[in-house]
Structure formats: structure tokens, C-alpha cells
Amino acid sequence: MADDTPGSPQRHRLRIRIMLGKGAPFGPGKADLLEAVRETGSIAAAGRHLGMSYQRAHDLVSAMNAHFREPVVAPAKGGARGGGSQLTPFGEEVLAAYRRIEALAETAAAEPLRWLEARLAPAP
Numbered sequence: 001m002a003d004d005t006p007g008s009p010q011r012h013r014l015r016i017r018i019m020l021g022k023g024a025p026f027g028p029g030k031a032d033l034l035e036a037v038r039e040t041g042s043i044a045a046a047g048r049h050l051g052m053s054y055q056r057a058h059d060l061v062s063a064m065n066a067h068f069r070e071p072v073v074a075p076a077k078g079g080a081r082g083g084g085s086q087l088t089p090f091g092e093e094v095l096a097a098y099r100r101i102e103a104l105a106e107t108a109a110a111e112p113l114r115w116l117e118a119r120l121a122p123a124p
Contacts, residue, residue, distance in 0.1 A: 013113065014105050018098070024067040026098060033060055034087060034095045037073055042084040061085070068094065 017027035029050075036046035047057030065071040072091030076084045087095070 014102065014109055016098075016102050016105055018101070020067065024063075026064070026067075026094075028102075030060055030064060031095055031098045033057060034064075034072060034091055037061070037085055038087045038092075038095075040084075041076060041086060043073070045084075064094075 015028055017025055019025050032050060033046055033052075036049045037043060040046050040049060043057050043061055044054045047054050050057070061073045065073060068090070070090040071088055072094050073085050074088050076086040
């Protein structure tokens with residue numbers, strides 16, 4: 001777990017939500033879902049991993065697939081249980097682009113964040 005004391009390095013202190021178009025937001029929740037699909041090979045398992053219902057995970061994947069010109073998640077064929085889901089090569093690129101935006105924002109915001117954190121009142 002990340003240390004949240006002032007001045008300590010943290011991953012994803014900034015929560016970046018990008019409005020890519022009308023009704024097409026992309027943020028940390030969708031990025032985490034894409035990573036979980038990649039890791040689990042299933043939308044249902046990814047949802048469970050993130051503490052969301054299958055319906056919610058499926059709806060988010062469907063929305064992402066509709067918002068981009070190419071799908072970010074596609075059905076995976078085969079396997080003992082009949083398949084699952086996988087990130088498409090384009091989905092990998094979308095995820096990498098978002099994580100790059102996060103990293104750039106963290107770098108750009110580091111100094112002002114340190115300034116703000118140094119001025120926090122002590123915890124009770």
C-alpha cells in the first residue's frame with residue numbers, strides 16, 4: 001500500500017479523467033478494468049477483481065468499445081471453459097496512452113504537489 005505521508009512518493013496521486021468526446025470519458029476506473037481483463041482473461045473475473053458486478057464491468061467495456069473506432073476488448077476463443085475476453089492490440093495502445101498521460105501529469109505536478117503537501121496541517 002502506498003505511503004500517504006506528506007512528501008512521500010505515491011503512484012497515482014492524481015486521478016486523471018479525460019473527456020475524449022461527448023459522453024466518452026476515460027479515467028482510472030476504465031484503465032484499471034482494462035488491466036484486469038488483460039490479467040484475468042475475463043470481463044466477469046475482472047469485475048470481481050475490482051469489486052464490481054459483471055453487468056457494470058460489461059457495460060463499461062461495451063461503452064469503451066463503442067467510443068473508439070476499434071474495440072479495446074474482444075472475445076477470446078477456446079480454452080477449457082469456452083473462451084473469455086482479451087485486450088485487443090488497440091486496447092493495449094489505449095491503456096498505454098492513458099498510463100503515459102498519468103505519468104506525464106505526475107511529473108508536471110510533482111513540485112506544486114510537494115508545495116501543497118508541505119502546508120498540510122498535522123494529522124490529529
